[in-house]
Amino acid sequence: MSTSAQLRAALVDGLTGDDAVDDPAWRAAALAVPRELFVGSFFVPVPGSNPTAYRPVHGSDPGWLEQVYSNETLITQLDGHVRPEDVTEGTATGTPSSSSTLPSLVLGMWQQLGVEAGHRVLEIGTGTGYSTALGAHRLGDTNLTSIEYDPLVARRAAAAIGAAGFAPRLVVGDGLLGDPDGDAYDRLIATCAVRYLPPRWLHQVKPGGVILATLSGWGFGFGLVRVVVTAPGEGTGVFMPGCTSFMIARPHDRPPRQSLSLLLGDERPSRIDPEVITTWTGSWVAQLAAPSAERMGAGGHQILWDVATGSQARTMPVPAGGWTVVQRGPLRLWDQVENAVEAWQRVGEPHQEGFGLTVSATGQRVWIGSEDGPGWNLPI
Secondary structure (H helix, E strand, O other): OOOHHHHHHHHHHHOOHHHOOOOHHHHHHHHHOOHHHOOOEEEEEOOOOOOOEEEEEEOOOOOHHHHHOOOOOEEEEEOOOEOHHHOOOOOEEOOEEEEEOOHHHHHHHHHHHOOOOOOOEEEEOOOOOHHHHHHHHHHOHHHEEEEEOOHHHHHHHHHHHHHOOOOOEEEEOOHHHOOOOOOOEEEEEEEEEEOOOOHHHHHHEEEEEEEEEEEOOOOOOOEEEEEEEEEOOEEEEEEOOOOOOOOEOHHHOOOOOOOOOOOOOEEEEOOOOHHHHHOHHHHHHHHHHOOOEEEEEEOOEEEEEEOOOOOEEEEEEOOOOOEEEEEEOOOOHHHHHHHHHHHHHHOOOOOHHHEEEEEEOOEEEEEEOOOOOOEEEOOO
8 A cells, every 4th residue: 555655756746747846845845745634534526416416535435545645626515514524424415615626736826826935925715724734835834824714624724734744824714805914925826716806915915926816706717817916906917828716715606596587588699609608718708798697507508697687698509500599687698798709709719828917996807918908897
């Protein structure tokens, strides 16, 4: 049976190409920090279950340690309170609300953050504490502060971080409000997604400093952006290659929806194939165009429901070819999406690394190609 150290080495050696750990300091952190301390138990989805069922895996189960050192995200909480230890028989259903993100993504983001010796870093979202421990190994305890929203998650993370031999400053609170002590930082890294960059972040990171965060929303689009702060409250940056996603920060999650009734509306042909908004970048563009809309459906059958106004749009294929869309409400959601997708298509349908973000006193704008290219304002 392989030891923890052997499995760590195999995991790091197996990260190649874009996932490779090139920085010797981060490689050393990955080889030193035992991930099993942070995921003593976790959930795995049951293949083919609908709705998705999750099976708990515990440290006493065969193959547990090997799963810990797989390059996979391990779910550690459902619905904001259900832990693997709470499921004593069978499986559980629910929405994942906390996890240990796949190591290649965690290490890749730390590398993209570009920390240097002596930098002070603010981490938003302690989670299990694994990422925090990696950061503490690289930066030193005194240079890292990590904020966790969920008190139970924070308490478990603190115990695991201490067991791993680290003692960074840990805060329980709303990370979207930044460090409650108002300290200044050289870098900020977020392990949760947000609908826009919280203004407090742009004031707590020094000019010239970097914010690395995933932007998302209620349409299941994601984009990892690296922003350089240019002045207090202002910054500019570009989106990173690859496909990065995180659970959305709880204060930015959509309000609860009890039910959705599909009502009659105005019908017309769709100018675009609805399936384009199910692709990685297509869903991102659609979300930029309709930022308060939730997206449901599959393939040519797409449903957009605007959380703020109740406006609806739904598409369906036409047997003879093409698609129709039915819209109702004060917002013509599909009109907005069509216009955005067509603007994106006219410039060659670039992946998100062709997008950028400008933050100013007047708002936050995502653009394609250059600041004067096609763009959309984020919902601040």
